[in-house]
Amino acid sequence: MNKSMNAQAEPTKKSRAISNTFMRLLKLGKPYFGWYLILCILAAIVSLAAVGIAESLRRIINAATNKDLSSLISGAIIAIVIITVEASANFLKTYLSGVLEFKSTSKLQVSVLSRLLNVQMKDLDRYHSGDLISRINDSATAAQQGINQKTIDLFSNLMQITFLLTYLLSLQYALTLGMLLICSLVPLVMLPFSSRLRSMHEQRQHIETTQQMFIQDTVQGAEVVRTFSLAPKLQQQFTGRVMKYLKIHLPVSRLEAVAYNMPLAVILGGLLYVLSYGGYLVIHGRLDVGAVAAFLVCFEQIANPVSKLANLWTELQGSLAQGKRLFEVLDLQKEGVRRDSNGKDLHLGTSTNTNQAVSGLYPISFNNVGFGYGNDQVLTNVNLTIQPGKVTALAGPSGSGKSTLLQLILSSYEPNEGTIHSGNLLLNSIPHRSWRSNLAYVSQESYLFSGTLYENIAWGRPDATTEDIIAAAQSAGIHEFIMTTPHQYETFIGERGLTLSGGERQRLSIARAFVRKPKLLLLDEPTAALDSHNEEIIGQALQELMHDRTTVVVAHRLSTIRNADHIYYMEAGSIVEEGTHLELMDLKGKYYTMVETTLNNDDKTTAVMEEVQ
Numbered sequence: 001m002n003k004s005m006n007a008q009a010e011p012t013k014k015s016r017a018i019s020n021t022f023m024r025l026l027k028l029g030k031p032y033f034g035w036y037l038i039l040c041i042l043a044a045i046v047s048l049a050a051v052g053i054a055e056s057l058r059r060i061i062n063a064a065t066n067k068d069l070s071s072l073i074s075g076a077i078i079a080i081v082i083i084t085v086e087a088s089a090n091f092l093k094t095y096l097s098g099v100l101e102f103k104s105t106s107k108l109q110v111s112v113l114s115r116l117l118n119v120q121m122k123d124l125d126r127y128h129s130g131d132l133i134s135r136i137n138d139s140a141t142a143a144q145q146g147i148n149q150k151t152i153d154l155f156s157n158l159m160q161i162t163f164l165l166t167y168l169l170s171l172q173y174a175l176t177l178g179m180l181l182i183c184s185l186v187p188l189v190m191l192p193f194s195s196r197l198r199s200m201h202e203q204r205q206h207i208e209t210t211q212q213m214f215i216q217d218t219v220q221g222a223e224v225v226r227t228f229s230l231a232p233k234l235q236q237q238f239t240g241r242v243m244k245y246l247k248i249h250l251p252v253s254r255l256e257a258v259a260y261n262m263p264l265a266v267i268l269g270g271l272l273y274v275l276s277y278g279g280y281l282v283i284h285g286r287l288d289v290g291a292v293a294a295f296l297v298c299f300e301q302i303a304n305p306v307s308k309l310a311n312l313w314t315e316l317q318g319s320l321a322q323g324k325r326l327f328e329v330l331d332l333q334k335e336g337v338r339r340d341s342n343g344k345d346l347h348l349g350t351s352t353n354t355n356q357a358v359s360g361l362y363p364i365s366f367n368n369v370g371f372g373y374g375n376d377q378v379l380t381n382v383n384l385t386i387q388p389g390k391v392t393a394l395a396g397p398s399g400s401g402k403s404t405l406l407q408l409i410l411s412s413y414e415p416n417e418g419t420i421h422s423g424n425l426l427l428n429s430i431p432h433r434s435w436r437s438n439l440a441y442v443s444q445e446s447y448l449f450s451g452t453l454y455e456n457i458a459w460g461r462p463d464a465t466t467e468d469i470i471a472a473a474q475s476a477g478i479h480e481f482i483m484t485t486p487h488q489y490e491t492f493i494g495e496r497g498l499t500l501s502g503g504e505r506q507r508l509s510i511a512r513a514f515v516r517k518p519k520l521l522l523l524d525e526p527t528a529a530l531d532s533h534n535e536e537i538i539g540q541a542l543q544e545l546m547h548d549r550t551t552v553v554v555a556h557r558l559s560t561i562r563n564a565d566h567i568y569y570m571e572a573g574s575i576v577e578e579g580t581h582l583e584l585m586d587l588k589g590k591y592y593t594m595v596e597t598t599l600n601n602d603d604k605t606t607a608v609m610e611e612v613q
């Protein structure tokens with residue numbers, strides 16, 4: 001019984017969701033009301049012109065059959081004028097529709113992208129980047145077309161049908177009514193296909209997206225593909241995916257072909273009806289020959305919009321499916337925003353307290369913090385204090401949660417249990433933008449953007465002067481290298497800076513942190529990927545960057561850890577030891593074992609030498 005009730009509730013929920021998507025798509029069109037109005041006026045002119053052309057044709061044919069030259073000439077002149085007006089209005093309508101299409105689609109794409117840039121990381125983690133790109137590129141375009149092009153088409157087609165039918169009714173109502181009856185069969189024959197087509201469009205879109213993600217992974221992982229000779233396996237997988245796509249695409253094409261061609265058969269039948277019944281009326285003197293010609297021309301002009309109306313319905317199904325994908329992203333909750341009981345966004349505001357909290361003058365404290373990305377607990381009962389102006393190091397085995405802890409300080413995620421405070425203020429009560437404005441983060445592999453070397457440093461502080469950029473590059477030890485590149489600071493680096501070496505990429509991201517002049521510095525072992533030569537070059541620079549600055553550093557190298565003012569040693573998401581390097585070494589606990597067993601020999605030799613001294 002429960003099952004049948006659920007089965008009944010399902011379609012109701014589904015149709016509510018469809019109408020909801022449609023209403024929201026219509027709402028998106030609100031700012032373009034003026035454009036719609038102009039386009040509708042133009043559509044009305046075009047539709048009226050269609051009537052004018054049919055009437056002129058009727059007059060010309062009747063004048064010819066009556067051998068009335070002057071009526072024939074005046075009819076032809078009127079027809080030329082109407083055709084000119086119709087062509088101009090049509091041109092303007094097509095042009096303005098194109099501009100509207102571009103404006104509205106790009107605006108929607110911008111709002112989807114800006115939502116994506118502001119959503120919570122935990123939501124973003126759920127999507128593949130290829131899927132998100134497809135939602136911005138394909139779904140935004142198709143959804144926007146659904147409301148602009150298709151609703152205007154709907155309006156113009158309806159208007160054309162109304163005007164022409166009114167005209168034809170004035171000529172011969174019986175013939176017109178028969179014609180109307182035949183035309184109304186067109187959408188009816190489409191009805192059985194529409195819902196099936198909608199769900200098939202959704203399935204096809206899903207397969208297209210996974211295919212796009214696969215291509216993206218294959219292209220981005222080109223190095224691994226070559227190294228491990230994965231090309232044949234990937235080709236095979238891709239062929240499999242194409243076959244899967246064909247499996248849904250072919251039935252869609254078949255169904256579309258049937259759905260689109262059924263109306264044509266009805267239209268041909270209608271044409272036969274006009275010729276036969278119209279000819280019958282002419283024979284009985286109830287209609288003139290010119291009127292039959294006008295009916296024939298109008299039939300085409302009515303049949304076309306009617307068949308378009310029918311197709312429009314199937315196309316709208318596709319747009320609704322895309323709109324659904326789009327709204328899913330637009331509905332993701334923004335970070336730093338709470339929702340009230342009605343689902344309305346409540347934004348956090350800045351205050352004197354927040355300005356103080358982000359000043360870097362107060363300690364950051366974790367109180368019984370627990371966190372997990374999904375169901376698995378990553379951090380458990382973490383208690384720590386990051387003292388202002390000091391260097392705090394996080395050490396511990398791989399996967400113990402060090403980077404995750406930095407992510408919580410960055411406010412990329414919120415703890416599931418416990419609290420994080422900056423001074424007296426809860427971190428999640430501080431607007432993210434304010435909090436991050438005084439913070440720089442350098443990870444093991446910081447992302448570099450396609451652009452120039454200059455731009456990549458300037459991302460650290462958009463208002464930085466050229467002098468600031470050069471000074472930052474000098475401090476990060478990358479200036480000399482930049483001066484040897486073909487266009488110096490204007491040298492273009494490829495996608496993700498792949499034209500640079502690992503060390504150059506890392507020094508560039510450190511320059512980006514330098515230019516920011518942050519109050520709080522978060523380093524995720526930025527020298528981990530560097531050789532000892534490169535490490536030495538930027539080691540000094542990092543010391544300078546950390547000097548007198550609140551710093552939290554995830555450290556693997558002993559040289560980094562031992563200089564820290566305070567070290568937290570983590571294991572399986574918990575802090576198990578804390579103290580200075582010497583204190584922890586004296587303790588002879590887990591930290592001591594790590595130093596003894598895990599760290600590389602160079603590090604140990606340096607440490608021993610320094611301790612001896």
Ligand SMILES: Nc1ncnc2c1ncn2[C@@H]1O[C@H](COP(=O)(O)OP(=O)(O)OP(=O)(O)O)[C@@H](O)[C@H]1O
Binds near residue numbers: 405
């Ligand atoms: N975005 C994520 N989604 C799900 N799980 C994650 C995510 N990031 C990290 N994890 C998991 O959380 C745990 C802790 O990872 P984290 O990167 O914080 O460890 P770590 O101590 O910094 O490791 P390493 O020293 O190797 O960088 C790991 O088990 C990891 O698989």
